[in-house]
Amino acid sequence: MSRNHRVACVALVAAGILVAACGSDTKSSTTASPTTAVAGAAGAATTAAGAATTTAAGSATTAGGSATTAGGAATTSGAGSTVTTTGSTNADGSPAALVDGKIPCTQQYKGKTVTLFSSIRDTEADQLVAGYAAYEKCTGIKVEHEGSGEFEAQLKVRIDGGNAPDVALIPQPGLMADLARAGSLVAQPDLGQYVKDNYLSGYDQIGSVDGQFYGTPLSANVKSLVWYNPAKFKEKGYTIPTTLDELKALSDKIVADGGMPWCAGIESGTATGWPVTDWMEDFMLRLEGPDVYDQWTQHKIPFNDPKVKEVADAVASYLKNDKYMLGGVKSIAVTSFQNGGVGVADGSCYLHHQGSFYSVFFPKGTTVGPDGTVNWFYLPTKSASDPKVILTGGEFMAITKGNDRPEVKDTVLFMASADYVNAEVQLGSRLSANKHMDINLIKSPQDREVAKLLQSSDVARFDGSDSLPGAVGSGTFWKQSTAWIVGASTDEFLSNVEKSWPKS
Amino acid sequence: MGQIFNALKVVVLGIGVFALVLGGIYSITTKLQSRWLEAGQRSLFLGPALILLTVGLIVPAVRTAYNAFFDDTPRHEFVAFGNFVDIFQSHDELTAIRNTVLWVVFGTVFSTVFGLMIAKLADRMRGEALAKALIFLPTAIALVGAGLIWKFVYAPSNQKYGLLNALIRLFHLPRSWGGDGLWLLNPPLNTFLLIVILVWVQTGFATVVFSAAIKGVPDSMLEAARVDGANEREVFFKVIVPSIRPTIITVITTTVIAALKVFDIVKSSTGGNFDTSTIANNVYDHYFISGSPNLGSALAVILFVLVIPVVIVNQRNQSRTRELG
Numbered sequence: 001m002s003r004n005h006r007v008a009c010v011a012l013v014a015a016g017i018l019v020a021a022c023g024s025d026t027k028s029s030t031t032a033s034p035t036t037a038v039a040g041a042a043g044a045a046t047t048a049a050g051a052a053t054t055t056a057a058g059s060a061t062t063a064g065g066s067a068t069t070a071g072g073a074a075t076t077s078g079a080g081s082t083v084t085t086t087g088s089t090n091a092d093g094s095p096a097a098l099v100d101g102k103i104p105c106t107q108q109y110k111g112k113t114v115t116l117f118s119s120i121r122d123t124e125a126d127q128l129v130a131g132y133a134a135y136e137k138c139t140g141i142k143v144e145h146e147g148s149g150e151f152e153a154q155l156k157v158r159i160d161g162g163n164a165p166d167v168a169l170i171p172q173p174g175l176m177a178d179l180a181r182a183g184s185l186v187a188q189p190d191l192g193q194y195v196k197d198n199y200l201s202g203y204d205q206i207g208s209v210d211g212q213f214y215g216t217p218l219s220a221n222v223k224s225l226v227w228y229n230p231a232k233f234k235e236k237g238y239t240i241p242t243t244l245d246e247l248k249a250l251s252d253k254i255v256a257d258g259g260m261p262w263c264a265g266i267e268s269g270t271a272t273g274w275p276v277t278d279w280m281e282d283f284m285l286r287l288e289g290p291d292v293y294d295q296w297t298q299h300k301i302p303f304n305d306p307k308v309k310e311v312a313d314a315v316a317s318y319l320k321n322d323k324y325m326l327g328g329v330k331s332i333a334v335t336s337f338q339n340g341g342v343g344v345a346d347g348s349c350y351l352h353h354q355g356s357f358y359s360v361f362f363p364k365g366t367t368v369g370p371d372g373t374v375n376w377f378y379l380p381t382k383s384a385s386d387p388k389v390i391l392t393g394g395e396f397m398a399i400t401k402g403n404d405r406p407e408v409k410d411t412v413l414f415m416a417s418a419d420y421v422n423a424e425v426q427l428g429s430r431l432s433a434n435k436h437m438d439i440n441l442i443k444s445p446q447d448r449e450v451a452k453l454l455q456s457s458d459v460a461r462f463d464g465s466d467s468l469p470g471a472v473g474s475g476t477f478w479k480q481s482t483a484w485i486v487g488a489s490t491d492e493f494l495s496n497v498e499k500s501w502p503k504s
Numbered sequence: 505m506g507q508i509f510n511a512l513k514v515v516v517l518g519i520g521v522f523a524l525v526l527g528g529i530y531s532i533t534t535k536l537q538s539r540w541l542e543a544g545q546r547s548l549f550l551g552p553a554l555i556l557l558t559v560g561l562i563v564p565a566v567r568t569a570y571n572a573f574f575d576d577t578p579r580h581e582f583v584a585f586g587n588f589v590d591i592f593q594s595h596d597e598l599t600a601i602r603n604t605v606l607w608v609v610f611g612t613v614f615s616t617v618f619g620l621m622i623a624k625l626a627d628r629m630r631g632e633a634l635a636k637a638l639i640f641l642p643t644a645i646a647l648v649g650a651g652l653i654w655k656f657v658y659a660p661s662n663q664k665y666g667l668l669n670a671l672i673r674l675f676h677l678p679r680s681w682g683g684d685g686l687w688l689l690n691p692p693l694n695t696f697l698l699i700v701i702l703v704w705v706q707t708g709f710a711t712v713v714f715s716a717a718i719k720g721v722p723d724s725m726l727e728a729a730r731v732d733g734a735n736e737r738e739v740f741f742k743v744i745v746p747s748i749r750p751t752i753i754t755v756i757t758t759t760v761i762a763a764l765k766v767f768d769i770v771k772s773s774t775g776g777n778f779d780t781s782t783i784a785n786n787v788y789d790h791y792f793i794s795g796s797p798n799l800g801s802a803l804a805v806i807l808f809v810l811v812i813p814v815v816i817v818n819q820r821n822q823s824r825t826r827e828l829g
Contacts (some may be wrong), residue, residue, distance in 0.1 A: 153792035178795060181578075270793065272775045330661045330686050333777070477793035482777045486689055493551050502795065 017337060086105035091409050098138055099417040102410075109407040110140030116411075117158070117165035118395060119151035123360050127428040129411045135414045141407055142274035149269060153476055159184045164400040166408045169218055172466035173206055174473040179398065180209040186404040187212040191412060198418070199432040200455075207396055215396030216416045218423070218435040220451050223278050223355040223391040223463060224285075225376040227344050230369075238350075240377045244286060244383050248317070254350050255323050262318060262325035264484065265340025271479035275337050276485060278391070279315045286382050286390040287311055297464040299501060303304035304494035305473075312490045318353075319485065333485050345373050352469060353379065355393060356431070356450040368446040373437050375446070378453060390457035392433070393466065423453070437449060469502050505597035525552075554774070565808070572802035587802035597803070600781040603695050604764060604810075607782060610696065611763040614703045616756055619710020624740060626711075627718055636711060643708035647701075651772030654701045658687040658773075691779035696778060701769050706762060710755045719742060750825040757818040764811055783807045 080116045099105045119130055132143050146165070150156050152175060158164050159179070168185075170176045178183050192213025196204040199217060200414050207215035226247075233239075236257060241247040254261040266275045284293050288307050295301045296308060326349040332340070338361045341352035343368045352358075356376075359368050366373045381389060397412045414420055418436035425431060425442045431451050439455070442448040454460075463472045475499050485494035514705045530682070533545045576725065591597040609732075626635045659666035669685040688694045721744055729743045767784035770776055776785040783803055790800030 125778075156792055267775075270775055271769070272777055327660060328686075330689050334660050334686060334688055469795070471794040471796060475789070479777065486778055500794070503575070 026176060027126055042080055049235065055116055065190060071418065095134070095138060098135060098419050099414055101141065103135070103394040103414060105138035107140035109410075112140075112405075112407045113142045113144060114167065114408050114411045115165045116143060116167050116169060116397075117151070118145065118147050118169035119149070120145075120169065120395070121147040121149065124357070124429070124430065127424060127430055130427055131420050132411075132415060133429075134419070135411070139410070139429060141411065143411055152470075153270065155179075159400060164403065165399065166231045166403040166405075168398050168400060169395040170215065170398055171393065172470070172474060173396065174213065174465075174467045175470050176215050176396055176398055177209040178206075178468075178470045180212070180214045180275050184401050185214045185398045187214055188216065188399060188409070189403070190414070191216045191409070191416065194413065194416065198416075198434055198436060198504050200435060200460065202460065203433050206467070214398050216398075216412050217433055218395040218397050218415060219430045220358045220392050220394040220454065221355045223393055224282050224379045224389070225354065225358075225450075227341055227352040227354060227358060227374055227376045228350060229344050229347055229376045230372065232347055232350060233304070233467065241380050243380050244314075244382050247380055249320070251351070260324075260326045260343075260349045262324045262351050262353075263343035264319065264332040264352065265335030266482065267336045269472065271478055272333070272481075273482035273485075274465065275340065275354065276315070276319065276481035277477050278355070278463065279319060280311060280380055280481070281461075281464040282353070282391050283314050284308070284311045284464070285391060285459075285461060286379075286386070287314060290389060290461055293461055293464065297467055301467075303498035303501065304491070308494055309490060312484075312494060316490060331487055333482055356447070358446075359446070360428075368444065370408055372446075376450075387454065387458035389459045389461070390453065392454070392460055393463040394433070408461040471498060471502045472500060483485060518632035540583070543596050553817045568804050569808075571798045573804045574798050580798070587799050588806070590799065591802060591806070596781065599779050599784060600776075600783050600786045601806075603779075603781065604783045604807075606692070606695055606803075607699055607702065607763040608760050610764075611699050611702045611706065612756055612759045614699075615710050615759050616752065618703065618707045619714050619755065620752070622707065622711045623714035623718055623776050624744070627697075627715065636715060639711045640708035641768050642705045643712075645705065646704065647766075647768035648772045651698075651703050651769040654769075655688070655696075655773045660686050660695060688774050688780070689778050694774065694778055694780050698769055698773060701773070702763060702766060706759050710759070713751060713755055714736045714748065717748040721747045750821055753821040754818065757821070759813050761811060764807065764814070 010422055011228060015115075046074075054263065095105060106146070110282055111164075112475055118125075118128075125145060129145050134360060135141070135304050136143060152172070155165075155168055155170070155175075164184070168179075170179075180187075192204055192208065195207060195213070195216060204213060207217060228240075236254075236259075238250060238253070243251050251261040264275065266273055266389075268274055277381070284296060288296075289311065292301070292307055296303075296305075301307065318324055319332070320329050326343050327333060327335070337354070341358055341361065342353055342363060343349035344352045345362045362368075362374060368374055368376075378388075381387075397415060399408055399412060416434070418438075421432040421434045421437045422441050426449070428443075428447075431437065431447065433454070437451065439448055439451045465477050467473065468477065480488070480496045480500075481494050483496075488496075529548045533548055571583060572587055573584060574580045575586060622635075624637055626632050626639075629635065645653070656665045657667040660669070666685070668687055672685065687697055725743060725747070728740055731741050734742065765784050767788060768783050770782050770785045771788070772778055774780045776782075776789065781789075784807065787800045787803045787807065790796045790803065
């Protein structure tokens with residue numbers, strides 16, 4: 001509890017009110033810290049286990065996730081700039097420095113705390129936290145992560161209220177741009193250079209607003225996937241479609257065979273409707289190409305342009321098709337996105353369009369892979385010879401105003417570095433666009449496939465709705481596409497979004 | 505442990521400061537000259553409350569009203585009543601206003617009638633305390649919790665939960681009811697289903713308040729009415745109801761205000777989609793999601809204007825009761 005906060009509490013209590021408010025705040029923070037500690041410990045153990053397995057690959061180091069991962073990288077990659085993580089280690093085997101020697105391990109941040117605020121919760125949050133255990137051990141710092149289901153709304157409240165987190169992990173570049181232009185974030189040219197040197201091309205641009213760099217990429221997930229049930233495919237003799245026409249033909253064939261081809265769910269609390277926007281973006285990239293995609297997200301063509309309507313109609317032929325959708329079209333509006341695709345695992349539907357992150361939402365015991373319960377294929381392009389377009393999403397780490405302390409910057413640098421990225425990929429499915437992400441360290445073969453897809457794409461575009469202005473991207477686009485699913489016409493949907501575009 | 509200790513320290517310190525301030529005020533007022541005594545006492549005791557009211561309520565209210573007359577472009581230009589014109593021309597906002605009226609009318613009528621009915625029927629019944637406790641239970645649940653609980657009740661039939669659909673199946677009722685089991689999707693039925701949640705919560709409050717009031721009606725009055733030949737219906741409508749009139753008005757105004765401000769239930773069940781939004785929900789969306797805070801301010805002003813008459817009625821009612829008492 002900060003000093004200011006304490007003073008404020010005393011003042012309020014003195015006035016005889018809000019004793020409860022102070023009490024509850026303390027309660028939540030006390031309950032939060034043990035959980036973090038446990039998650040951290042568990043994560044450290046996992047990393048150590050991962051390290052133990054990779055040492056067999058030839059690295060001399062034993063404990064300490066980062067040093068080992070660097071060792072792994074050295075043995076495998078060889079391509080590109082090498083990940084020379086200092087090379088030296090302390091007597092106990094822990095690394096002497098992190099991020100190519102940029103962060104020395106001298107307990108320099110002992111007693112200091114950095115707070116992260118994000119929309120990441122549950123399993124994903126545990127993985128996020130576990131990944132920086134090595135950094136905490138190295139510098140003595142305490143990194144506190146808090147995930148909220150109402151992240152978008154809460155972040156603004158906390159910034160306006162003078163209670164901003166040190167680092168906000170923002171999944172929408174559009175929201176980040178709004179905050180940057182309002183002066184709530186601090187530009188980070190050094191981190192921008194690091195990202196330019198170490199990330200897939202274009203990522204330094206996505207993190208920039210009006211030429212200034214604010215958002216350091218954290219994770220990257222791939223959106224353009226279709227989940228399917230391999231056993232049922234084999235049983236019926238279906239094959240993986242390689243063009244959009246084949247996908248359509250497959251869907252019709254499943255209907256003809258008496259099956260239910262698709263399942264979906266778009267309910268997501270305040271953000272209800274977002275999975276529809278992913279469909280729109282994926283089809284926009286495939287039917288109209290990346291150039292029109294950029295014109296669309298930059299509002300150089302209106303939202304109700306005939307080209308956009310063509311895309312919406314194509315999406316409607318799947319999402320608004322009662323013959324295709326498990327439970328009927330309208331039911332997907334009240335089915336949560338987490339439950340949207342579970343039908344693929346139990347065989348009640350054949351296909352589900354959702355990003356790579358969806359693997360964690362399948363029921364316990366679900367295996368992913370060609371011989372597993374579920375598997376995915378790349379949402380095909382219009383024709384097989386088209387360039388391989390890919391839609392990505394992910395969070396960006398933005399440092400808030402007044403909080404660009406050295407330990408905060410180093411925390412962001414560490415979490416963008418290969419050390420963190422390669423610790424994360426061993427823990428779960430959180431991938432990164434960092435060029436030094438070592439595909440061979442990824443535990444699950446399927447995540448490895450996703451990573452390969454990411455690195456092999458010809459054209460990558462960031463989730464469009466997330467880079468639109470907040471009023472549209474996290475407002476009317478979600479709301480109106482929900483109304484569209486429930487019954488509004490395509491014209492109403494598109495012109496209502498167009499009308500809501502902020503006047504500048 | 506450290507956190508708990510800190511919290512305790514803050515609470516103890518806070519109470520200490522509170523006692524000190526009050527003690528200080530008291531000792532100052534008693535030492536004041538009699539001429540200044542009354543004025544001094546007044547300002548010292550009212551001062552802190554007034555300051556907090558100003559900072560916490562009046563300033564934000566005035567600021568909100570002021571912002572309502574500016575647009576949401578980065579330049580924040582003065583648009584006079586532009587935002588209000590936009591609101592009354594927008595289908596979404598008008599739907600929200602219509603829904604809020606539905607909430608106020610049906611939420612209030614049903615909570616009050618059910619509350620009165622249950623209070624009367626349970627009065628002097630065996631197991632009255634238990635019955636009232638059960639009716640009162642939902643009142644203790646946060647509206648967000650209530651919204652989530654009922655979201656499961658109304659869940660579509662292809663999910664693993666969904667009490668209402670299970671009941672429909674159990675009694676072999678037509679599936680077309682509620683639009684093939686998609687209860688929360690079809691306006692205007694969905695708004696009424698959400699109003700049920702408020703009634704569920706609010707009836708408990710009404711019951712407890714009415715029950716206490718009914719017990720306050722003197723037995724001698726009821727006896728006298730019966731001796732004069734009144735039947736039980738007449739006793740209820742012509743003796744009990746007029747006697748507890750101030751209580752009825754208090755319950756109605758409290759429920760009207762709760763219904764006008766309804767937000768948590770809508771947000772947690774449908775998120776305001778499917779034409780179920782209310783004014784308060786749209787205020788939130790404009791403020792925190794769509795980045796149009798000034799339009800949201802205009803909506804908040806409309807909500808405020810709607811609440812004022814209710815507050816006035818409540819105040820009048822209270823002062824009248826005080827005069828009678």
